[in-house]
Amino acid sequence: MQEKQPKPPLLLLSSQLSLQNRGYEVTLNSAFLSWKEVETRQKRTAANIYGPLKAAGSHYVPVCEIISVQETEEDCPSTGIGKWQKVPQSLAESNQYAFTVSYVERTQKHRWRCSEVTLHCTDRTLCLQWVQAIREQLSLLTIRPKRLLVYINPYGGKHRGKRIYEQKVAPIFSRASISTDVIITERANHARDHLKTEADLKKYDGVVCVGGDGMFSEIIHGLISRTQCDSGVDQNRADETLIPCSLRIGIIPAGSTDCICYATVGSNDPVTSALHIVVGDSQPMDVCSIHHNNTFLRYSVSLLGYGFYGDVLTDSERKRWMGPARYDISGVKTFLSHHYYEGTISFLPADENVGTPRDKLQCRSGCNICRLPSADKQVSKDEESISDTEKKGVWQVIRGKFLAINAACMSCACPRSPKGLSPAAHLANGTADLILVRKCSRFDFLRHLLRHTNKDDQFDHPFVEVYRVRQFRFTPRYEETDSELELREAEGSGRKRFFSQICREHPACTCSLAHSSWNCDGEILPHAAIQVRVHCQLIKLFARGIEEQSVFEEPYTLSAI
Numbered sequence: 001m002q003e004k005q006p007k008p009p010l011l012l013l014s015s016q017l018s019l020q021n022r023g024y025e026v027t028l029n030s031a032f033l034s035w036k037e038v039e040t041r042q043k044r045t046a047a048n049i050y051g052p053l054k055a056a057g058s059h060y061v062p063v064c065e066i067i068s069v070q071e072t073e074e075d076c077p078s079t080g081i082g083k084w085q086k087v088p089q090s091l092a093e094s095n096q097y098a099f100t101v102s103y104v105e106r107t108q109k110h111r112w113r114c115s116e117v118t119l120h121c122t123d124r125t126l127c128l129q130w131v132q133a134i135r136e137q138l139s140l141l142t143i144r145p146k147r148l149l150v151y152i153n154p155y156g157g158k159h160r161g162k163r164i165y166e167q168k169v170a171p172i173f174s175r176a177s178i179s180t181d182v183i184i185t186e187r188a189n190h191a192r193d194h195l196k197t198e199a200d201l202k203k204y205d206g207v208v209c210v211g212g213d214g215m216f217s218e219i220i221h222g223l224i225s226r227t228q229c230d231s232g233v234d235q236n237r238a239d240e241t242l243i244p245c246s247l248r249i250g251i252i253p254a255g256s257t258d259c260i261c262y263a264t265v266g267s268n269d270p271v272t273s274a275l276h277i278v279v280g281d282s283q284p285m286d287v288c289s290i291h292h293n294n295t296f297l298r299y300s301v302s303l304l305g306y307g308f309y310g311d312v313l314t315d316s317e318r319k320r321w322m323g324p325a326r327y328d329i330s331g332v333k334t335f336l337s338h339h340y341y342e343g344t345i346s347f348l349p350a351d352e353n354v355g356t357p358r359d360k361l362q363c364r365s366g367c368n369i370c371r372l373p374s375a376d377k378q379v380s381k382d383e384e385s386i387s388d389t390e391k392k393g394v395w396q397v398i399r400g401k402f403l404a405i406n407a408a409c410m411s412c413a414c415p416r417s418p419k420g421l422s423p424a425a426h427l428a429n430g431t432a433d434l435i436l437v438r439k440c441s442r443f444d445f446l447r448h449l450l451r452h453t454n455k456d457d458q459f460d461h462p463f464v465e466v467y468r469v470r471q472f473r474f475t476p477r478y479e480e481t482d483s484e485l486e487l488r489e490a491e492g493s494g495r496k497r498f499f500s501q502i503c504r505e506h507p508a509c510t511c512s513l514a515h516s517s518w519n520c521d522g523e524i525l526p527h528a529a530i531q532v533r534v535h536c537q538l539i540k541l542f543a544r545g546i547e548e549q550s551v552f553e554e555p556y557t558l559s560a561i
């Protein structure tokens with residue numbers, strides 16, 4: 001969400017202050033704080049001696065990226081340290097009053113840092129005037145959270161959640177005057193149950209989870225269920241329009257994959273995430289609901305994968321003690337086992353106005369596709385953004401033998417796969433990308449998998465299909481009704497029917513009737529036959545989507561030459 005700012009920005013305060021014993025023209029308007037070095041006679045002379053004249057640097061910090069301002073206590077005035085530049089006597093002696101502004105600084109790979117500038121004033125009244133003026137501007141940013149409920153999974157990833165929070169995040173929250181209630185979880189589903197039934201949510205402006213995708217999943221289950229319960233919406237009905245959650249969620253990455261954080265922020269760096277929370281970012285996000293015969297099973301925001309990713313997860317759960325490396329070991333093992341699964345997928349394709357999975361354009365901060373007028377409304381977004389043709393329900397049906405069936409509600413970019421499972425998927429367009437990988441050779445499957453880690457197109461294989469969908473259903477062959485099977489087996493030979501019969505009675509068999517499980521954001525689902533529906537913008541994160549490269553190439557710190 002954008003802050004409303006008057007145009008042109010209103011000049012609020014302008015003074016000559018000093019920074020590292022040099023004079024600066026410091027200006028605050030309703031949009032920016034800026035400081036620009038004032039050229040001194042000495043500098044001009046020195047520059048003439050030592051080389052070409054370099055004009056002074058200008059720095060601009062948008063007010064919405066200022067974290068805090070405080071009066072700086074200094075015992076004695078700072079002294080000049082410049083080698084050739086003599087500090088004017090008056091500046092050095094009289095600038096013992098100072099204030100420090102902390103602000104967001106962009107570094108490489110979408111990372112943010114907390115930077116500081118300390119400006120010295122000639123008298124205390126001026127110093128306090130500056131502190132007050134900046135604080136007043138910050139108080140107008142009502143989108144910023146003041147009270148947060150924090151859940152820490154001490155066992156996520158490399159078991160560093162608690163330390164990451166205490167050392168890197170809590171100091172930033174405290175500097176930004178954000179108060180927190182912190183709960184360190186004692187068991188799986190502790191955070192979910194607390195949010196669902198106990199937490200006094202009115203007290204908070206947001207919920208923060210410190211952990212991985214599994215922990216985030218707990219938080220959304222708690223929040224979504226609570227919101228539906230409070231509004232009398234029955235989650236078990238697959239056709240219900242769900243009520244969006246009002247509290248924003250912040251993710252401090254401390255898990256194994258951290259794909260939800262990586263795909264919404266562009267990095268899995270705890271400090272960056274903390275700063276996105278402090279500035280009060282807001283990124284809406286689609287959520288899939290998963291049902292089995294009108295019974296609600298789970299919600300998913302990242303990967304919903306049957307076959308390969310389901311099997312990787314099932315195997316990796318036994319290796320939790322290994323930490324994040326478990327996915328690599330189980331990945332290799334599952335790849336070598338090369339199981340395929342037979343079943344039927346039916347899906348409701350989305351209109352092309354929400355993009356296609358083969359688009360070159362990716363979902364980025366301020367994405368136009370996610371901002372389509374129909375997706376703007378606060379309620380019933382999923383219903384209203386569906387066009388007439390989609391409403392008519394032209395379902396497509398695909399039968400086959402698959403190595404993997406994946407649904408990605410967003411790109412699923414993560415450090416392991418920087419462009420993700422579906423690079424063109426959108427965070428908030430009300431659709432998921434359904435990726436079908438048909439039975440192929442081990443060599444071909446390996447080529448497909450490896451393309452997730454480089455720039456090549458992982459969908460550009462004859463055995464891979466990808467569709468942008470609003471809903472889909474899957475039925476594994478062994479669960480298809482007798483009439484469906486009989487119809488299909490009538491098409492095949494009697495011999496095939498005989499073996500199918502045997503396999504159905506021996507589910508451990510590794511042929512086409514073997515079972516897999518769904519990997520739902522890193523949790524194993526108990527059912528193979530599921531129906532899935534995307535709910536447009538059901539939740540909001542303290543994030544802004546991945547910023548375009550140009551945004552973090554120093555747009556505001558202009559070192560003028």
Ligand SMILES: CCCCCCCCCCCCC/C=C/[C@@H](O)[C@H](COP(=O)(O)O)NC(C)=O
Nearest residue numbers: 212213214255256257258259303417452521522
């Ligand atoms: C043989 C070479 C294989 C390279 C394959 C690279 C493909 C990587 C695609 C990764 C997509 C990850 C989607 C994220 C899923 C998470 O929700 C889930 C749970 O993450 P968590 O453990 O909670 O952090 N992680 C996994 C691996 O299932």
Ligand SMILES: Nc1ncnc2c1ncn2[C@@H]1O[C@H](COP(=O)(O)OP(=O)(O)O)[C@@H](O)[C@H]1O
Nearest residue numbers: 156157185186187188211212213214215255256
């Ligand atoms: N205190 C706890 N003890 C054990 N398990 C927990 C605890 N808190 C959360 N969990 C569970 O741990 C699982 C993994 O958490 P997550 O933070 O996603 O780490 P990872 O990314 O390493 O899988 C989640 O399913 C979550 O429900």
Ligand SMILES: [Ca+2]
Nearest residue numbers: 286409426431
């Ligand atoms: Ca989406």
